[in-house]
Amino acid sequence: MKILYACIILFFFLEKNAIAQEYGLQLYSLREQFKKDVPGTLKQISQWNIREIEGGGTYGLPLEEYKKMLADNKLVMVSVGADYETLKTNPQAAIDEAKRFNAKYVVCFWIPHDGDKFDITNTKEAVEVFNAAGKKLKENGISLCYHPHGYEFRPYEGGTLFDYMVKNTNPDYFNFEMDVFWVKHPGQDPVALLKKYPNRFLLLHLKDRKPGTPGNQNGHADVESNVTLGAGDVGIADIIRQARKIGVKHYFIEDESSRCETQIPESLKFLRAIK
Numbered sequence: 001m002k003i004l005y006a007c008i009i010l011f012f013f014l015e016k017n018a019i020a021q022e023y024g025l026q027l028y029s030l031r032e033q034f035k036k037d038v039p040g041t042l043k044q045i046s047q048w049n050i051r052e053i054e055g056g057g058t059y060g061l062p063l064e065e066y067k068k069m070l071a072d073n074k075l076v077m078v079s080v081g082a083d084y085e086t087l088k089t090n091p092q093a094a095i096d097e098a099k100r101f102n103a104k105y106v107v108c109f110w111i112p113h114d115g116d117k118f119d120i121t122n123t124k125e126a127v128e129v130f131n132a133a134g135k136k137l138k139e140n141g142i143s144l145c146y147h148p149h150g151y152e153f154r155p156y157e158g159g160t161l162f163d164y165m166v167k168n169t170n171p172d173y174f175n176f177e178m179d180v181f182w183v184k185h186p187g188q189d190p191v192a193l194l195k196k197y198p199n200r201f202l203l204l205h206l207k208d209r210k211p212g213t214p215g216n217q218n219g220h221a222d223v224e225s226n227v228t229l230g231a232g233d234v235g236i237a238d239i240i241r242q243a244r245k246i247g248v249k250h251y252f253i254e255d256e257s258s259r260c261e262t263q264i265p266e267s268l269k270f271l272r273a274i275k
Contacts, residue, residue, distance in 0.1 A: 021244065023271050024052030024078060026205060026254035029264065034059050039069055046073035048265055054107070054203075054252045056080035056097060063100060070101075078250050079105035079145075079177075079203060084112055084126075087133040087144070094133070095140045105203060105250075106137060107177050109147045116218045118151040123161045127168045134173030145202055147177040149219035150186035166197055179205035179254065181226070184234045186217040191235065191242045198246040204239075205254045206271070208232030223256035229267035240274050 025045055027034070033041045038059045045053065053075050058066035070077065080103045082094035087108055094106050108130070113122045126146075134144040152162040166176075178201045183190040194201060209232040213225045229236045243251070253271075255263050 021240070021251065021271070022052055023050065023206070023268060024054060024250060024252045025050050025264070026252040027053055027055035029253065029255045029260045032258075033261065038066070042069050042073045042075060044261075046075060048268060050075070050268070052076055052078045052250060052252070054079045054081075056082075056101070056103075067101070077101035077103045078252075079103050079107050082106045082108055084108055084110060084129065088129045091133040091136045094144075095137055095142060098137075098142050099140070103142070105143050105145055105177075107145045107147050107203065110149060110219075111146075111152075113151070116151070118154065118161070118219075120156055120161060120164065123152070123156075123164055124168075127165055130165075130174045131170055134170065138173045143202060144174050145177040146174070147179055147182075147205065149179070149182050150215075150217050151219045153183075153186040153188050154217055166200055171200060175200050175202045177201070177203035177205060179207060180234050180236070180239050181205070181207035181209055181221075182219075184209060185213075185215045185221055187215055190239045194239070194242045194246055194248075201243070201246070201248055202250070204243055204248050204251045206236060206239075206251055206267070207254045207256075208234045208236055208267075224258065226255050226257040226260075226263075228263040228270065229253065230270035236270070237274050240271065 030041050038061060051074055055077060080098050080101055082097065086093050098106050111122060111126045130144065130146060137144045148162060152165060153160045156164055178190065178193070180190045183193055206229055208227050208229045210225045210227045211233040253264060253267050255267065257263065
């Protein structure tokens with residue numbers, strides 16, 4: 001009986017910890033707050049019991065001073081951003097930035113293109129850039145990801161430009177960060193995409209959308225359409241459950257609205273209640 005009781009306790013312990021998930025923050029959410037008070041903003045993040053962050057740069061502070069603030073607030077920089085041109089012409093600079101923070105991921109957030117004219121030519125160039133830069137980053141112990149913004153889901157040869165990008169990049173060197181808003185907004189299903197490519201999404205941006213917001217495939221949206229997670233039409237809970245199944249390791253809330261300081265703690269409450 002004692003053995004059975006111990007097994008039951010162990011089962012519930014493992015089950016509880018299997019669904020426990022660390023939820024981080026993309027620092028861009030608090031861009032306005034950082035302009036006024038860097039130490040206070042980092043302290044606020046810590047007080048929300050957030051430990052993992054995505055960012056880069058030091059808000060004009062000396063590197064060591066900023067890193068001490070991160071350490072004092074028990075904040076770990078999991079990933080940093082790198083612009084496309086840097087990856088194309090000087091990937092070593094992206095490596096150096098990641099190493100400054102001991103970050104394991106570098107994320108590119110935008111592929112430059114002329115207005116709304118994003119097509120297969122842009123996609124093919126991006127594939128070359130990401131494969132080459134990703135190989136160099138991998139050699140330095142860093143993983144390169146790209147964060148789609150919607151224009152990549154335009155139709156191409158029975159699929160989308162995004163499908164072409166997935167099929168023609170080397171997963172050993174390059175993968176993706178899914179921003180669930182920017183999958184829903186251009187008319188895609190985040191859960192279906194996670195199922196379709198279960199090994200390609202290493203990171204997730206969690207962002208919800210006000211119901212009734214019209215979508216598009218041009219990569220632009222009103223930031224005020226960002227609502228508390230769970231209050232929108234993106235389907236956050238189902239996404240989290242599927243992401244857990246495929247082993248996504250890092251999740252970052254990104255709330256670009258003017259209500260972010262109020263919404264972020266409410267979003268955390270919602271996320272931490274998902275079973």
